[in-house]
Amino acid sequence: MDMKFVVGIGGVTNSGKTTLTNSLRKALPNCCVIHQDDFFKPQDQIAVGEDGFKQWDALEALDMEAMLGTVQAWLSSPQKFARAHGVKLQPDAPDTHILLLEGFLLYSYRPLLDVYSRSYFLTVPYEECKWRRSTRSYPVPDPPGLFDGHVWPMYQKYKREMEASGVEVVQLDGTQPRDALFLQVLGDIQNLLLNQDSSPRIAGPGQAAGHCVAVSPLGTSPRSV
Numbered sequence: 001m002d003m004k005f006v007v008g009i010g011g012v013t014n015s016g017k018t019t020l021t022n023s024l025r026k027a028l029p030n031c032c033v034i035h036q037d038d039f040f041k042p043q044d045q046i047a048v049g050e051d052g053f054k055q056w057d058a059l060e061a062l063d064m065e066a067m068l069g070t071v072q073a074w075l076s077s078p079q080k081f082a083r084a085h086g087v088k089l090q091p092d093a094p095d096t097h098i099l100l101l102e103g104f105l106l107y108s109y110r111p112l113l114d115v116y117s118r119s120y121f122l123t124v125p126y127e128e129c130k131w132r133r134s135t136r137s138y139p140v141p142d143p144p145g146l147f148d149g150h151v152w153p154m155y156q157k158y159k160r161e162m163e164a165s166g167v168e169v170v171q172l173d174g175t176q177p178r179d180a181l182f183l184q185v186l187g188d189i190q191n192l193l194l195n196q197d198s199s200p201r202i203a204g205p206g207q208a209a210g211h212c213v214a215v216s217p218l219g220t221s222p223r224s225v
C-alpha cells in the first residue's frame, strides 16, 4: 500500500526554505524535491510593471502548469520519479513516498492547494528579509530598489490573499536557528507519517491528490489523511 505525502515548504523570499528543504530531504525516506524557482519563465516573457520593474514576484512569472505537471508525474509514480531523479528508494520504507515542494508562491496557485498533506509557511521580518536578500545573487540580479518597490509589496499582497482564502498553513519563524527549524519540522512530518491512518478522509477511487493518499494494492477505496 503506497502512502504519498506532498509537503509544502513555502514562505517569503530568503526565509530559509531551501536550507530547510535540503536538510529534510536527507532525513526523510524516499524523498523527492521540486523547487518552484525552477519554473520561472524566460526573462523575455516577464512583464514590466507600471513601476518599471520586471514582475519576477508575480505568479505569472512562473510556469505553474509545468510545475503542476511535474507534481502529477510524481503522484502517478513516485517510484519512477525517484529513479529518474537519482533518489534511491529505501528498502526499510518501501511504501512511504514524500514530495517536498519548495517555493515563495506555493499557496497562491489553486490547482496545487488540494495536493498538500501539510503546508509550512516561513516568515522573517522586513529588515532581516531585506538584509538576507542583499547578500544573495539570483540568475537575474536585483536592480536597485527592487526589494522595496516590488519584492516586499508583492509578498504582502500574496500573503493577504492567502490569508483571505483560508489556506491552512503551519507558521514557522525563519529567524530561529537552522537546527531548531529542522528538528521542529522533521518531528512534525514524522508524526504525520505515523498518524496517517488516524483520521481518514474520503478520496475518490484512484484519486492521487488531496492530503495523503493510501493506494491499496487490493483495489479497495483509497483513503486520504
Ligand SMILES: Nc1ncnc2c1ncn2[C@@H]1O[C@H](COP(=O)(O)OP(=O)(O)OP(=O)(O)O)[C@@H](O)[C@H]1O
Residues within 6 Å of the ligand: 012, 013, 014, 015, 016, 017, 018, 019, 020, 037, 104, 132, 135, 174, 175, 176, 177, 178, 181
Ligand atoms: N535559520 C536561519 N537563520 C539565519 N540565516 C538563515 C537561516 N536559514 C537560511 N539562512 C540564510 O538565509 C539566506 C536564504 O536562505 P535560503 O536560500 O534557504 O532561503 P530561501 O527562502 O530558499 O530563499 P529564496 O528567496 O532564494 O527562495 C541564505 O543566506 C541562508 O544561508
Ligand SMILES: NC(=O)c1ccc[n+]([C@@H]2O[C@H](CO)[C@@H](O)[C@H]2O)c1
Residues within 6 Å of the ligand: 013, 037, 040, 056, 057, 104, 138, 139, 140, 141, 151
Ligand atoms: N530564479 C530566477 O530565475 C530568478 C530571477 C529573478 C528573480 N528571482 C527571485 O527569486 C525569488 C524567489 O526565490 C523571487 O523573489 C524573485 O525575485 C529569481
